[in-house]
Amino acid sequence: MLTLDTFLATLLYAVVGILIFIVTFILVDRLTPGELWKEIIERQNTAVAILAGAGAIGICTIIAAAVHG
Template sequence: MEMLKLDFLVASLVYSLLGVIVFWVSFIILDKLTPYDLWKNIIEERNQALATVVAAMCLGIALVVASAIH
């Protein structure tokens, strides 16, 4: 029952929230660094290649954040 302690649960929630915030901030920074609007190109123009690159970037950032939290 030690795994269900409130301290561990709160710490996990705080680190998860922090990870999501770091992920979104890094995505916004990457979006600002590119010469075009990523969201417009993916959604409106349906650019599959760009969507694949952005998905790989999201997975990379998520992996770094998850490793840092772990």
């Protein structure tokens, strides 16, 4: 049965995971040469978009494994 404590803990882990993902993705964006979003949005560079998506999936997998324990 879902209790309030369990719900709040799940919500907290989700928020912390999303915040860690955002900070990590910004860090990766800053460390890559060039402007990642400019390449994806303005220049429609599919290869950079696929690379960014793969990086995001990798980051999320690591965060999920860390949160899951």
